Amino acid sequence: MEDKSTERFGEGYLEERKLVPRWPAPWPQIVNTLFLLVVFYITWWIFQDPRGLMRMYTPYVGYMYTRWILIVLIWQVYLFYYWPFKRSQLDNWHPLVKATVMTFITWVVLMVLIKGVFEGLLGNLSMAYFNPAQLIKLPGVTEFFAIEYAALACLMFAAIASWLSPSWPVAMEMAPWQDLKQPVLGITVLICTMFIATIVYLCTMHSHMGILYYPWQYFSSIAPPYWEKFANTVSGNFHVAWIMCCTIVVWLTESIWERYPFRIIKHDWTRRIVSFFGIIAIAWAFFFGLYFAQELWWGPAIRGTRRLFAPDWRWLHVGEMMVFFLLPALFLTFYCRNWPTKYSMPVNWLIRTLIAIIGGIAVYWIYYNISPLTLGTQKGYSHPQQFPMIPTIWLINLMLINHWFMDNWPGWKKVKESETT
Numbered sequence: 001m002e003d004k005s006t007e008r009f010g011e012g013y014l015e016e017r018k019l020v021p022r023w024p025a026p027w028p029q030i031v032n033t034l035f036l037l038v039v040f041y042i043t044w045w046i047f048q049d050p051r052g053l054m055r056m057y058t059p060y061v062g063y064m065y066t067r068w069i070l071i072v073l074i075w076q077v078y079l080f081y082y083w084p085f086k087r088s089q090l091d092n093w094h095p096l097v098k099a100t101v102m103t104f105i106t107w108v109v110l111m112v113l114i115k116g117v118f119e120g121l122l123g124n125l126s127m128a129y130f131n132p133a134q135l136i137k138l139p140g141v142t143e144f145f146a147i148e149y150a151a152l153a154c155l156m157f158a159a160i161a162s163w164l165s166p167s168w169p170v171a172m173e174m175a176p177w178q179d180l181k182q183p184v185l186g187i188t189v190l191i192c193t194m195f196i197a198t199i200v201y202l203c204t205m206h207s208h209m210g211i212l213y214y215p216w217q218y219f220s221s222i223a224p225p226y227w228e229k230f231a232n233t234v235s236g237n238f239h240v241a242w243i244m245c246c247t248i249v250v251w252l253t254e255s256i257w258e259r260y261p262f263r264i265i266k267h268d269w270t271r272r273i274v275s276f277f278g279i280i281a282i283a284w285a286f287f288f289g290l291y292f293a294q295e296l297w298w299g300p301a302i303r304g305t306r307r308l309f310a311p312d313w314r315w316l317h318v319g320e321m322m323v324f325f326l327l328p329a330l331f332l333t334f335y336c337r338n339w340p341t342k343y344s345m346p347v348n349w350l351i352r353t354l355i356a357i358i359g360g361i362a363v364y365w366i367y368y369n370i371s372p373l374t375l376g377t378q379k380g381y382s383h384p385q386q387f388p389m390i391p392t393i394w395l396i397n398l399m400l401i402n403h404w405f406m407d408n409w410p411g412w413k414k415v416k417e418s419e420t421t
Helices: 027-048 060-079 087-092 095-125 143-170 184-204 206-210 237-254 268-298 311-335 345-375 389-405
Strands: 018-021 412-415
Touching: 027 060, 027 311, 027 345, 027 389, 060 095, 060 143, 060 184, 060 389, 095 143, 095 389, 143 184, 143 206, 143 237, 143 268, 184 206, 184 237, 237 268, 237 311, 268 311, 311 345, 311 389, 345 389
Parallel strands: none
Antiparallel strands: 018 412
8 A cells, every 4th residue: 555654746857757659640739729629719709708608808817817827827836846746646646637726726825916916915004006906096096097007017926926937947946945845945035036036026016006196196106117218118027028028038948948948057056147147148139139120020119109100019928939949849748749859958948049040030920911810809919909929828738737737638648657658
């Protein structure tokens, strides 16, 4: 009989599980793609679509929930290693059972965060803009804008958390607490990353929230914000862009890059520090490169204009383009075993990166041509109701649930090591 006292939680589960395709390629990839698209469209219609049932694509309310779902999923797997579930449960439960139970926990944590921490605690006792009920008391703020502004504040904090939450396990390797047991390890890293996220939020996003109202909140935030002259805008989209680039580069590092080239550094703390700040450096290269690419394509940004030529939208669009690159990168890792693998690591790294970029461009073109009809979004690149990060991250959330909770079901099955030999 198995000794339950020595049974461990899900540490190492993702690395140790054995997934084999049910059918020869490309059928598992096709089946899972169709499965994901069906689930995506059903859930999008129920929760997000402006023509659907709940119509959370307002857009900020739906955006905020989408981003926080991503963060809670990261916490469950990368920070807490599936705690409180035992390894035997992860090994033996059916993928649909695991997905149902763990997604329900995601929802519970999500509601505690948004309704309890942000709206209840911070919105009532600290910063009124986290709570729509407090904002609506202000003169000139309608109910719609109160809800949108509160969702925007939660969303901006989420943007930072979605970068730092995976950064600690990927770049810092959970150090210096890597030897702690769960749930102490997860709680410790969570507190650390949220503390840093709070500081980053106050230095980047708080001033943006302070200038949403008239008159500007001079005594509670820097107005105009310090980045105005450099970014040619007072909008916090400048920070959303580079933070989003950092988030995507973390995932690229963990997925198609397999932590290369940082992993070749042998000294532990040198590797961790170089990884953390190296990811930021690569992200800033994407950040400026994609902004410059827009100037080459559409012409220089002009402050005071709207839509396509507005600097604030240009910065936001940098982040949107980065998310398009992540979709094919994750598909390559989750469903194609990080193809190719037969060459040297630098060659593999380069080919996968090119696939992600070309695939991202293809997804970009497809999205803007079909999203108004299929997703209920507005036509055009820069319409105020057009936020491609919402459906793309929604799809990424489903991919993570499928890969992390469902073991790539239905195209793959998990087998014991003895059955593969």
